[in-house]
Amino acid sequence: MKISKSFVIEAPGKGSVKPITMPEISEDEFLIEVRACGVCTTDRRMFQGELRVPFPVIGGHEISGIIVSGRFSEDLQVGDVVALDMINRCGYCFYCRKGLDNLCLNSRKARVVEGKHLIAGGFSQYVVAKRRQIFKVNVDPEVATLVEPLACCINSVEKADIQAGESVLIMGAGTMGILHAMLVSLKGAVPFLSDPSEERRKFASSLDMRALKPEMVSGELSSVNEGHGFDAVFVTAPVAELPAQAIEVIRKGGRIVLYTSIHPSVNMPLDWNKVHYSELSVYGTEGRRKVDFARATELIQSMKLNPLITKKIQLEELSRELSNGPEPKDQRTIVVF
Numbered sequence: 001m002k003i004s005k006s007f008v009i010e011a012p013g014k015g016s017v018k019p020i021t022m023p024e025i026s027e028d029e030f031l032i033e034v035r036a037c038g039v040c041t042t043d044r045r046m047f048q049g050e051l052r053v054p055f056p057v058i059g060g061h062e063i064s065g066i067i068v069s070g071r072f073s074e075d076l077q078v079g080d081v082v083a084l085d086m087i088n089r090c091g092y093c094f095y096c097r098k099g100l101d102n103l104c105l106n107s108r109k110a111r112v113v114e115g116k117h118l119i120a121g122g123f124s125q126y127v128v129a130k131r132r133q134i135f136k137v138n139v140d141p142e143v144a145t146l147v148e149p150l151a152c153c154i155n156s157v158e159k160a161d162i163q164a165g166e167s168v169l170i171m172g173a174g175t176m177g178i179l180h181a182m183l184v185s186l187k188g189a190v191p192f193l194s195d196p197s198e199e200r201r202k203f204a205s206s207l208d209m210r211a212l213k214p215e216m217v218s219g220e221l222s223s224v225n226e227g228h229g230f231d232a233v234f235v236t237a238p239v240a241e242l243p244a245q246a247i248e249v250i251r252k253g254g255r256i257v258l259y260t261s262i263h264p265s266v267n268m269p270l271d272w273n274k275v276h277y278s279e280l281s282v283y284g285t286e287g288r289r290k291v292d293f294a295r296a297t298e299l300i301q302s303m304k305l306n307p308l309i310t311k312k313i314q315l316e317e318l319s320r321e322l323s324n325g326p327e328p329k330d331q332r333t334i335v336v337f
Contacts, residue, residue, distance in 0.1 A: 002031065002068075006124035007318045007335075008116055010056045012049025015319050020058075020114055020124065028131050030070030032082065035141035037122035038062030038149065039313075039321060039333040041238075046119070047322035050263045053119060054110065060122030060335070061086050064137070064144035068126070076136065083135045083147035084127065085293040086120040102155065102287040123318060125337055132290075135297045142312075145334050146179075146305050151288035151296035153179040153259075157187070158292075159283040160232040160255040164188030169230040169249060172237030173200040173211055175308055175331045176259060180234050181209050182303060192220065192230070195237070197328040207307065217249055225251050238262040243282075244269050252278040259285055308332050 002022040009015040025031050037060040045051045046059050063084040067076060076082075090096055090106040110117040111128075121127050137144045153176060162168060166189040170180045173195035181191035181204070193204045193211045204211035212220065221227055229251035235242045238260045246256045247270065275282065288296075311333040313321055321333060 002126050004124045004126040005315060006058050006116070006121075007060075007315050008056050008058055009047055013047065013323065015047060015322070017315055017318075020116060022126050022128060023113060025070060025128055027071055029128050030076070030131065030134060031068040032063075032065040032084065032127050032129055032134075033068050034063060034065040034122055034125055034127055034337055035081075036064050036145045036337065037335045038145040039318075039326075039335065040149070041325075043123075044322050044325060045263055047319075054117045056115065057110075057117045057119055058113075058121045058123055059119050060124070061120030062145045062148040062334075063120065063122035063127065064141040064147070065127070066141070067134075070131075076131075076134065080136050081139070081141055081144060083137050083144045083293075083297055084120075084122070084129050085133050085135060085148070085151075085288075085290065086122070086127075086129065087133075087287065087290075089132075089290060100289070102289045102292075123315065123335060125315075135293060137297050138301055140306075142309055142334060142336065143300065143305055146308060146332065147293065147296045147300055148288070149176060149332075150179055150300055150303075150305075151293040152176070152285075153183055154292045154295055154299075155288045156180065156234065156257055156259045156285040157183045159257050159285050160234070162187040162189045162232060166190070166231035167224045168192065169194065169217065169233045169246070171195075171214075171233065171235045171239075171242050171246065172260070173197070173204045174236065174326070177234075177236040178204060178207065178209070178308060178331065180236060180259070186299075189231070192217070199328040203329075203331065214245075221249060228252065230254060232257070234259055236260055240266045240268070244271070247271055247274050247278075247280065250278075250280065253280070254278070255281045255283065257283045257285055309334055312336050 201211035
């Protein structure tokens, strides 16, 4: 029996590190020693009480680690570095059968260990994962924490059907915006990032990306598609006004993807006729499909993502970290074990 040091959220704004006895694994499960776990906006919202979750709860879903025990096969052995896709994809509900397993009707059925609900549970020394949730990777465990966010961005970029030579605006230069820009570039398109934060614009520029103040975006239109606007716009920052602004800078027949969620929810002030007469396509995107996660584990090996990890903390520092949003100077914060 393994005792796992875990960060448990007891109530909004209240969390502490506690010992949890890990359950015995079944035939299709593996015990994973967590090496690193990314801190997502969802984790912050959960801690701050913006999301309705069952308490007490253990969060953390951007997980990498090494295999400790399980029913081994030729492709998985003790000590293998793995990334974990901890969505509960049932495989049989309406959406799973449709190939939309990211929308699985049973995905929110959290596992419970010693009365603690696991919403992935990566803020813990150990986790138990099913074989189908385990993906072997050939990168450093810290970088492997970016497999999950990269997979979400792959799902998003695929929605917009980006073509080589297109011009794409990404609203928000946080980690997700940067990952979108990288994927857009791999498609052969030209990404433009906009963000009000000078520090984030400087970070994007250090990666040789074009980063603009939001008020400068309209000035770029004359150089994009003969002045007709961007081919696609991704909204990666949770700002209610951004979808309406996206409509003002996109060409006819363009695609807008609402990547981020926003809390509390709001009604978007969209111009119905502009969407109608310009034949715009507006997409939502939620999480990642299993196929996106598999593609991310392959793609991450050829991408230089180390610079995105700008802050490393210990489990005991999570309360303070989750109490706030990430500072503009930071990209991804990860918990290391």
